Structures are given as C-alpha cells and as structure tokens.
Amino acid sequence: MSKKEKIGVITLGCSKNTVDSERILSQLQANKFEISDDPNTADTVIINTCGFIDAAKEESVDTILEAIELKKRGDIKKVIVAGCLSERYKEDLKNEIPEVDSFFGTEDYEGIIKNLGGELKYELLGERVVTTPKHYSYLKISEGCDNPCSFCAIPLMRGGHVSKPIESLVDETKRLADKGVKELVIIGQDTTDYGKDIYSKRNTAELLTKLSEVDGIEWIRLLYAYPSHFPDELIDVLADNPKVLKYLDMPLQHISDPVLKSMRRGITSRRTKELLYKLKERVPGITLRTTFITGYPNEGEAEFNELVDFVKDIRFDRFGVFNYSIEETTPAYILGDTISPEEKEERKRILMELQSEISLEKNRELVGTRMNVLVDDIEGEYYVARSERDAPEVDGEVLIKAENDKLLKLGKFYAVDIYDCNEYDLYGNIANTRG
Numbered sequence: 001m002s003k004k005e006k007i008g009v010i011t012l013g014c015s016k017n018t019v020d021s022e023r024i025l026s027q028l029q030a031n032k033f034e035i036s037d038d039p040n041t042a043d044t045v046i047i048n049t050c051g052f053i054d055a056a057k058e059e060s061v062d063t064i065l066e067a068i069e070l071k072k073r074g075d076i077k078k079v080i081v082a083g084c085l086s087e088r089y090k091e092d093l094k095n096e097i098p099e100v101d102s103f104f105g106t107e108d109y110e111g112i113i114k115n116l117g118g119e120l121k122y123e124l125l126g127e128r129v130v131t132t133p134k135h136y137s138y139l140k141i142s143e144g145c146d147n148p149c150s151f152c153a154i155p156l157m158r159g160g161h162v163s164k165p166i167e168s169l170v171d172e173t174k175r176l177a178d179k180g181v182k183e184l185v186i187i188g189q190d191t192t193d194y195g196k197d198i199y200s201k202r203n204t205a206e207l208l209t210k211l212s213e214v215d216g217i218e219w220i221r222l223l224y225a226y227p228s229h230f231p232d233e234l235i236d237v238l239a240d241n242p243k244v245l246k247y248l249d250m251p252l253q254h255i256s257d258p259v260l261k262s263m264r265r266g267i268t269s270r271r272t273k274e275l276l277y278k279l280k281e282r283v284p285g286i287t288l289r290t291t292f293i294t295g296y297p298n299e300g301e302a303e304f305n306e307l308v309d310f311v312k313d314i315r316f317d318r319f320g321v322f323n324y325s326i327e328e329t330t331p332a333y334i335l336g337d338t339i340s341p342e343e344k345e346e347r348k349r350i351l352m353e354l355q356s357e358i359s360l361e362k363n364r365e366l367v368g369t370r371m372n373v374l375v376d377d378i379e380g381e382y383y384v385a386r387s388e389r390d391a392p393e394v395d396g397e398v399l400i401k402a403e404n405d406k407l408l409k410l411g412k413f414y415a416v417d418i419y420d421c422n423e424y425d426l427y428g429n430i431a432n433t434r435g
Contacts, residue, residue, distance in 0.1 A: 005077070007116070008039025010067075011131075012060050013050025015187050015223075015393070017083060019140045020107060021048045022128035024082075027109055029129060031118030040070065044078040046112065049085035051157055053325035060085045061097075068099045080104065082112060084157040106158055107143070126172050133376055135411030136183035136219075136392055137176045141169055141207065145189035147226065149253075150264045150332035151293065151324065154189055161190065163198050170210050177216030180411065183374060184217050185392060190226045192234065205233040212243040218413070219374070221391055223249040227275055228266035239283045245388040247287040248279065255310040256303035259296055264331065269306075276314055287317045287389040292351065295324040295344030297335035304347055311351060315358050318395050321348045356423045359396075363421035370417050370431055373398045375408050383408050385416070387426075396424035406430050 007028055011021040024046065028035060036042035045067050049060035060083075067079045078101045086093060087105035094103060104111045110120040130137050144159040145152075173184060186208070188194065195203025204222075211220055220243050225234075227250055237244050254260055257269045279286055292307065299307075311319075323344040326337040373385035376392070383400040390396055400408065400416060408414060408430070416428030 005043035006034045006036040006041065007044045007046065008036040008042030009046045009048065010039050010063060011048045012063060013048075013052065013056055013084065015138045015185070016140055016189070017048050017050060018131065019128065019138050019187070020083070022131055024048070024109060024112060025129035025131070026127040027113050027118070027121060028116075030121040030127075031113060031116070033116065033118065035129075039067075040075070042076060044080065044116065045070075045076055046080045046082060049081060049083035051083075051085035051088050051153065053322060053327075055325075057085060064093075064097055064100065068097065071099065080112060080115065082106075082108065084154075087157045088153065126168065127175070128172075130176070130179060130181070132392065133411065134180045135374065135376075136185060137181045138185045138187050139169065139173060139176070139211075140164075140187050141191060141194050141204075142188040146193060147190055147228075147266070148264045148331070150262060151296065151327065151330060153327045153330055156329060158189060161193050161197060163193075163195050163203075165198060166195075166203070166207055166210055169207065170214065173211050173214045173217060177214050180216075182217065182411065182413075183219040183221065183392075184211060185221045185223060186211075187223050190224060191222060192225045192230050202229060202231045205231055205237045208234075208237050208244050209241065212241050218243060219388065220244045221247050221388075223391065225250045227252060227272055230275055235279060235282050238279075238286065245287075246283050246285055247289070247388055247391065249289045249391065251291045253291065253293045254296065254299070254303075254307060256299070256306045259299050259303050262298050262332070262335070263293075263296065269310075273310075273314075288314070289318040289391070289395070290316055291320045291322065293322050293324050294347040294351065295339040297324070297332065297338045299324075299339065299347075308350065308354065311354055311358075315362070316355070317362060317389060318359070319351075319355055320394070321351050323348055360421070360423045363396075363423070363426060366418050366426060367421055368418065370415055371398070371428075372413055373400075373416050373428070374413055375400075375410050377410060378402060378408075385414070385428075396426065398426045398428050400428050400430060 009021050011017050039045045050056040070076045080102045081100050082104040086103045090103045102115050113120050142163045144161045145155050146161040255269050371387045373387050375383050375385045377384045381402050385398040415431040417431050418426050418428045420427040
C-alpha cells in the first residue's frame, strides 16, 4: 500500500480502547502514513472493536458492516478489524463477514502495521497520539485481569493481569505533561490490582504518589478500582495528596450476598459497606461513582430490592447500570438468561430514576458554592467544564455562559460560582482565574 493513502481509525468501547488506538496512530505516523480525521474519507479504515456486552458487540458489528458498504461503493479500499471483538470471535467474523480484509486481536500493533506495509517502531511502543482534548489524557497502568467474575469475558479477550513498571508510567506521564496534559485519568481492567505481579504487592498508592510528582500534572483521577482487594494505603493517598482527586470509580455490580457469591466478586455485602463507610469517613467530600448489573440470573425480587435499599443508603454521586448480558464460555453461562429483557429494563429504569433524584438533591446542595473547574470545550452559548467531581465522558458538567467580555481558554482552570443545576449538570459564573 502506498504510504500516501489515508488511514482512518474508529475506536469503539471504553477508554482502554482509546489508548490502544492512540498507540496505533503513533505507529502510523512514525511510518509516514497520512491520518484521516474523518474515517469516511480514508482509503483504509481500522476499526478497534469492543466485545464487552451484547450492545457493544452489536455496535461493533454494525460499524464493520457500514465500512463494508463504503468499500462496496468504492469509497474506501480496505477494512481492518482489531480489538476485543476480533480477539474473541476472529474465526466467526471471518466466516460471517468475509469482505473484511484482515482481523487482528488486542494490542497486535505489529500485525496491523506490517499489514499496511510498514514496520513496527519498537522504540515508540509507549508513544501515543492523544485523541482526547490536549489538557487531559488516559493513562493505562495495566493490561488484562485476574478477577474470576462469572459474568465477564474480559480475561478471555485481554488475558491475565500485567502491570506496567512505575518508571515506564512516570516517563509516559512526563511525555503527556510536555504535550499540555493537566489531568491524568488512571485506567486499567482493575487498577487496585496494580503492581502485584511485578512488586509482589498491590502498589497503586505508590504509583499515584510518583505520578503526582510530575510537573504540569494537576489532577489525577482513579477509575476501575475494584473493591475486593482495595489497599488501605490508597485511602490515605486519596485523602492527603492534593493532586489526587477525591474521586473514586469503583465497580460494585451488586450488593446482595447471593448475587455477589454467584458473580464471584470475592467480597460480601458487609465488607463492601464497611469499605464505603471507611472511604466516606477518611476522605471527607469524596465523590463515589459505581456501576451495577441488573437482571443477573439469581437476582430475584428480594435481591433487587436489597440493591435499591443500598442505593438509597449510600447515595452515590454517580452510577451507571448495565443489563445482564449472557456471555458464552463464562462461568455464568450455565445459569442461563432467566430474567426477561422487559424486566431487566424495568429494574434499570427504577435504579436510574432513583439516582436521578439523588443526583438532583446533591447538585442542589452545591448551588451557592464556589468550585474549581477545568474547561473542556465550548458548545453553542456555553463553555463546557468539569469539576473534580466529574470524570470525562461519563459524568455531569459545569456549564458557563459564554460572554464576549469573559473569554475563557480551553484547558485552563477557573473558579466558578454555582447558581443553578439540573439532575446532572451545574451552571456557574466565572469568579476568578488561575493557571
């Protein structure tokens, strides 16, 4: 393939896929390929797929089929499929969508680049082309997962847990800071398992401390922190390190002991609650985000009501809900899919409506306060910003009316006075600036 041809990359799924695509883009640039910002105008399209749950699989397949239609019309010449869906279902996809030119699994950067006629630049394997706004970036601290969760196919697609050395992650963070990154969002399949394979202990606390010493980084946000082996020293870092935000994303999935046991979560309802109460006590003002699965095969009415009561008690700042998706070759597959799609949707609706009420009450408590925000974008008549309570892409926003006499810079911090809110967003006026 001529290196004058344009290549577009489509990223589906989670932020971990975003980082993988950014590494592919770095290799493409190093090989002098031209990158198309609009994949629809590219000669070759690389689709980095997600295979987590049914909805994600469907989106991935639909995106592949749309690219195939463009190829049939002659708008693009080549379609390459990579990522989680391809890792898990490569042979099935080859048989069902033979029009795809090549399939690759997760992190097969060398295979993709060689397929395009380039060479893998080994010295650049840690380099990335940041596709998020330049002032924040994701930092993937590990690959794979060792947790035995019965419903999850991620270990089948990503393999076992592999941590990256602290020195390597500090170097990557320095490169990101040199590019203007101010907020570092820590990700991995399980960020509290970090370090156990190379340091013989879970070492997330030390890692965050080292990352906070990098000049230019002002916010560090921790996502995907599993509860079953949460290091106690990590609580101290959340409480005491001024650069580590008092924000924690902890996927709990459920609270009923029978469901947790069948899910193989490695934690009980009592221990979960004790950890949450400890976090609230030792990290005053912490923002807690989680995810739940509803419609798991042994989630009866009593188990679901226990989950509802738990949500009312803890009053999470944010959470998301997934309907249970039966996954072949996972331990839970033998349980079947016993709860109807309609009942799953109804349970999801109940939880999300409850969370909407809690979120509105919490936001109303913030009206009249002043907070520090980071401006991400401008949309219509509003600047779109985030406080330390808001992770990119998944949480609410702070909206600031765009006024000609108060021009704000994207990627800068501002103090705002909150004057109004809705269920998920806050409205503020500029108080003063810094940074």
